[in-house]
Amino acid sequence: MRAPGWLVVVLLLAVWSVGGLSPASAQSPTRDARFGIVEAYLNSEAASEAGAGYSRIILRWDVIQPANGGDWKPANVPDPFIERELAAGRELVTILIGTPAWATADGSDDPRAVPRMDYWERFVRQVVQQYRGRIRHWVIWNEPDVWDASHPGSTWLGSEFDYYQLLKTAYLAIKDEDPGAQVLMAGLTYFWDQQYGRQQYLARLLDVVRGDPDSPARGFYFDGVVYHLYYKPLQAPAIIAEIQSILGERGIMGKELWINETNAPPSDDPQEPPLGTPRFAVSLEEQSAFVIQESSLAFASGANRVEFYKLRNSADHPESVEPYGLLRADDSRRPVFEAYRTMTTYLAGFRSAQWERFGDVQVVTFDRGGTTTTVVWTMGRTAKAFTLNAIAAEASLVDEQGNVLAPFGDWGLWCSIFHNAGMEMT
Numbered sequence: 001m002r003a004p005g006w007l008v009v010v011l012l013l014a015v016w017s018v019g020g021l022s023p024a025s026a027q028s029p030t031r032d033a034r035f036g037i038v039e040a041y042l043n044s045e046a047a048s049e050a051g052a053g054y055s056r057i058i059l060r061w062d063v064i065q066p067a068n069g070g071d072w073k074p075a076n077v078p079d080p081f082i083e084r085e086l087a088a089g090r091e092l093v094t095i096l097i098g099t100p101a102w103a104t105a106d107g108s109d110d111p112r113a114v115p116r117m118d119y120w121e122r123f124v125r126q127v128v129q130q131y132r133g134r135i136r137h138w139v140i141w142n143e144p145d146v147w148d149a150s151h152p153g154s155t156w157l158g159s160e161f162d163y164y165q166l167l168k169t170a171y172l173a174i175k176d177e178d179p180g181a182q183v184l185m186a187g188l189t190y191f192w193d194q195q196y197g198r199q200q201y202l203a204r205l206l207d208v209v210r211g212d213p214d215s216p217a218r219g220f221y222f223d224g225v226v227y228h229l230y231y232k233p234l235q236a237p238a239i240i241a242e243i244q245s246i247l248g249e250r251g252i253m254g255k256e257l258w259i260n261e262t263n264a265p266p267s268d269d270p271q272e273p274p275l276g277t278p279r280f281a282v283s284l285e286e287q288s289a290f291v292i293q294e295s296s297l298a299f300a301s302g303a304n305r306v307e308f309y310k311l312r313n314s315a316d317h318p319e320s321v322e323p324y325g326l327l328r329a330d331d332s333r334r335p336v337f338e339a340y341r342t343m344t345t346y347l348a349g350f351r352s353a354q355w356e357r358f359g360d361v362q363v364v365t366f367d368r369g370g371t372t373t374t375v376v377w378t379m380g381r382t383a384k385a386f387t388l389n390a391i392a393a394e395a396s397l398v399d400e401q402g403n404v405l406a407p408f409g410d411w412g413l414w415c416s417i418f419h420n421a422g423m424e425m426t
Contacts, residue, residue, distance in 0.1 A: 013375055015395060034054075036307030037050060043311060046311070046333075054091040056139070062099060069119060082135075096124065097155065139260070143156070144163050145190075147198075185225050190228075227243065229261070233297050257302060259294075264294075287336045293375075342401065342402040354367075372392075
């Protein structure tokens with residue numbers, strides 16, 4: 001099915017240059033850690049070419065310590081992969097998840113079970129010690145707001161109070177072992193509560209945390225919140241504003257906000273079709289437009305980092321109906337790979353981002369110091385003509401595939417950008 005609310009367009013980036021700088025020469029000399037790709041280690045060279053500055057990995061407790069607290073097996077992400085990522089200049093953000101059977105509080109063998117907190121603390125200390133100096137960002141579990149235990153996405157069987165204890169225990173252990181490390185809440189889906197009319201998990205959890213009299217002095221036991229947002233670019237500003245409101249209403253300020261998963265996976269790739277009926281019909285072209293639109297709006301709305309899910313599909317992608325990756329399982333590239341590379345090429349190193357709306361036309365302007373990149377697209381169902389006021393004597397016009405449509409300097413002091421409306425999706 002197709003969901004309302006978004007039209008793919010020919011998305012254009014106007015790259016203005018001052019002081020004789022070209023867009024390429026104005027790029028940051030190092031990778032921008034605000035742009036991420038999940039599981040970049042699966043093809044580190046391709047991830048580097050795409051411009052990824054950070055990557056999320058998962059370290060499973062039940063894999064590392066399957067038998068008992070004295071056990072320590074090789075991690076599910078081997079060290080050579082980690083070292084290759086670090087050598088490529090990427091930061092690693094690591095989810096800790098998965099309760100071993102011997103460590104469950106209820107005696108079950110379910111990896112989603114609440115662990116005994118003394119066992120959990122010991123594991124967290126050990127894993128932080130092992131990766132100290134290499135991994136500085138830790139995410140505690142994943143999507144605890146998926147409340148239906150029968151759903152394939154369910155990862156946590158505990159209550160909000162149980163998760164508060166899990167988070168607090170991990171936070172105190174990590175800060176004790178590595179005071180400069182960053183501890184982030186589990187990534188939340190938002191829609192598992194929103195679609196069923198429930199108060200947001202973040203609000204419920206923070207009300208529990210604030211009941212701990214020691215929490216304010218300890219930063220409420222987290223440094224940032226994480227969300228996973230899919231399909232609708234225009235949802236990002238409203239959701240981010242709601243998250244900021246939930247934090248602010250509880251007097252919690254200065255926390256980072258990361259979008260650690262985002263994508264609009266395609267349903268029309270003949271080389272790697274869906275395994276079943278996808279939730280939405282999405283074209284390869286729409287996926288390409290999505291990644292730039294979603295990232296632009298998220299950054300302009302206050303997100304600190306945005307990460308694409310994910311670099312490469314598994315063979316036959318058994319983990320999902322839709323094939324998500326920038327790369328197919330055979331490492332061939334989807335059009336979204338070029339869109340992602342175009343985005344990092346022309347947005348990396350930005351200082352600020354501002355979102356403006358002119359009817360159906362969306363405009364996000366990135367100040368990059370020596371250059372300014374303006375991302376423009378339309379939400380309308382018909383072609384649009386839009387005049388973008390010049391801010392410099394020279395500029396380039398670039399589409400989402402990185403094609404320069406107007407030569408550098410040919411625009412003079414003004415320009416008109418024409419968009420062709422495409423197919424509907426969300």
